[in-house]
Amino acid sequence: xxxxxxxxxxxxxxxxxxxxxxxxxxxxxxxxxxxxxxxxxxxxxxxxxxxxxxxxxxxxxxxxxxxxxxxxxxxxxxxxxxxxxxxxxxxxxxxxxxxxxxxxxxxxxxxxxxxxxxxxxxxxxxxxxxxxxxxxxxxxxxxxxxxxxxxxxxxxxxxxxxxxxxxxxxxxxxxxxxxxxxxxxxxxxxxxxxxxxxxxxxxxxxxxxxxxxxxxxxxxxxxxxxxxxxxxxxxxxxxxxxxxxxxxxxxxxxxxxxxxxxxxxxxxxxxxxxxxxxxxxxxxxxxxxxxxxxxxxxxxxxxxxxxxxxxxxxxxxxxxxxxxxxxxxxxxxxxxxx
Numbered sequence: 001x002x003x004x005x006x007x008x009x010x011x012x013x014x015x016x017x018x019x020x021x022x023x024x025x026x027x028x029x030x031x032x033x034x035x036x037x038x039x040x041x042x043x044x045x046x047x048x049x050x051x052x053x054x055x056x057x058x059x060x061x062x063x064x065x066x067x068x069x070x071x072x073x074x075x076x077x078x079x080x081x082x083x084x085x086x087x088x089x090x091x092x093x094x095x096x097x098x099x100x101x102x103x104x105x106x107x108x109x110x111x112x113x114x115x116x117x118x119x120x121x122x123x124x125x126x127x128x129x130x131x132x133x134x135x136x137x138x139x140x141x142x143x144x145x146x147x148x149x150x151x152x153x154x155x156x157x158x159x160x161x162x163x164x165x166x167x168x169x170x171x172x173x174x175x176x177x178x179x180x181x182x183x184x185x186x187x188x189x190x191x192x193x194x195x196x197x198x199x200x201x202x203x204x205x206x207x208x209x210x211x212x213x214x215x216x217x218x219x220x221x222x223x224x225x226x227x228x229x230x231x232x233x234x235x236x237x238x239x240x241x242x243x244x245x246x247x248x249x250x251x252x253x254x255x256x257x258x259x260x261x262x263x264x265x266x267x268x269x270x271x272x273x274x275x276x277x278x279x280x281x282x283x284x285x286x287x288x289x290x291x292x293x294x295x296x297x298x299x300x301x302x303x304x305x306x307x308x309x310x311x312x313x314x315x316x317x318x319x320x321x322x323x324x325x326x327x328x329x330x331x332x333x334x335x336x337x338x
Contacts, residue, residue, distance in 0.1 A: 006082070006100060007107045007131065009299075009322050014109055014133065016100055019079040021050075023098050023109045026325040033084065035111025036095035037062060037176060040327040050077075052086050054122070054209065055094025058176060061205045073122065089113040090124030091279050092177030093206060099127050108293060109133040112326075114278065115285040116148060118181050120211065126292035133299045133322065134290060137280045138258050139308035145258070145282045151275055152185035158254060158273050163191045163230030168251040172237040175199045177279045179234050180206060180213060182256055188214050192228045195219065196235040196244075225249070241270060258282070290317070302326040 008015050013025030013032075021031045028045035035041050035051075037058040042051075044063055051059055053070040060068065071077060073096065077084045081103075086096035090113055097110040106129040113135070117123040155171070162169045173179040175198040183203070186193060193216045195203065200218045207213060219225075219233070225247045239245055240253050258278030259265050266274035281289060286308070290298060298319045300308050305321045312319035 005131075006102050006105045007109070007133075013324075014322075016082060016107075018102060019082040019084065019100070021079065021084070023100075024111060024326070033098050034059065035089065035098060035109070036092055038092070038112070040325070041111060052094050052096050055096070057205050057209045058094065058202065061201070073125075087127050088122040088125040090115060090117065090121050093121050093180070093211060095121065097125075097127055099129065101129075105130055107131040107133070108295070110135065110289075112137070112280055113289065114281045115289055116145065118148060118184075118279070120180060120184050121177075124289065126289065128292075128294045130295055131297040131299070132290060132293045132295040133301065134286065135280065135326070136286060136300045136303035136305060136308040138261075138278060138282050139286060139300070139304040139311075141283045143258060143261055143278075143282045144284060145276060145278060148185070148277070151256075151277045155182065155185065155254075155256070155275055156187045156190065158252070159186070159232050160190050162252045163232075166229040168229065168231055168233055168248045170233040170235055170240065170245055170248065170251050170253050171275075172240045172253070172255040172257075173199070173234055174279075175236055176202045178256060178277070179203075180211070181277075181279065183213050183216070183234060186214060186232060190230075190232070192217060192231040194228065194231050194233045196233075196239055198236050199234050 012027040012029055014023040021033050022029045023033045024035055024041040025032050030047045032046040033050050037055050042059055048067045050069040053072055056070045071086055073086055083101045085099045089095040089097045089111055097108050100107045108127045108129040113124055115124045159169045173182050179199040195216045195218055252272045254273035255271050256275040256277040260274030260276045296318050298312050298317045299322045301322045301324045309319045309321050
């Protein structure tokens with residue numbers, strides 16, 4: 001008689017019955033293991049949370065006074081015989097893949113991840129397992145990322161050109177992860193760097209835990225928007241084209257996202273520039289990460305699941321689609337006021 005698998009997929013999330021824990025559940029549960037602090041993975045209402053020590057500050061900032069257990073990367077927690085550990089995912093600061101093992105059956109639930117080191121997050125660490133749960137936000141061959149240094153040059157050249165013309169550069173970036181990644185790549189000598197309140201709130205949390213970021217100036221309600229012409233402005237995507245952005249007068253708008261790889265997206269968003277940069281793995285990165293796990297059983301979530309599942313099956317994997325309530329990069333919930 002076949003035994004119950006260590007992880008099952010329920011209407012509340014991925015569940016380990018033996019340890020009585022869920023991973024990134026989307027409905028309130030008693031014990032939740034959280035891969036990272038983005039709102040679609042770290043939700044309100046759980047009785048007890050567990051995450052990495054480096055993800056804890058942003059978790060508390062976003063969720064308030066929660067019952068939170070912090071663990072180090074690689075630290076082993078044993079619950080009713082199940083070994084649980086968190087391993088770097090390279091997605092954003094503090095992000096983790098969660099490993100659960102029992103009697104030779106090993107699951108790794110990767111959350112969101114990327115395989116290129118961004119210089120501020122702990123780099124992705126492959127973990128061997130028998131079952132691997134992977135996102136496929138960008139699970140199409142068309143999605144191929146250029147090296148980060150190349151994108152950094154594109155962003156700084158755009159900013160320098162605008163600054164020389166006395167025009168602001170407003171770039172849209174998600175407030176946790178992408179914004180800090182871009183900030184770390186900017187050349188401060190080009191001009192001042194201004195930030196929307198939602199991004200500066202995340203910056204403050206990360207600086208408080210020892211993350212080094214360039215100096216920024218918060219844009220307050222009484223800020224003189226014409227006082228620093230040629231500045232770089234980091235703002236949430238929703239701010240692009242808004243009344244908030246219009247206060248800067250003449251400006252050039254850009255957006256850093258993996259979706260900029262698709263023709264027409266920049267035009268529909270009425271952007272002057274689109275920079276192809278994602279905190280998720282591209283097609284080759286997904287396949288490389290999966291191969292490194294040595295897992296035969298692959299479960300694909302949020303993204304181009306049908307196409308990606310078919311490709312994995314053709315490559316000899318035992319692949320299946322898992323329905324979740326996680327969002328891709330373009331729809332990450334943000335409680336941000338413009």
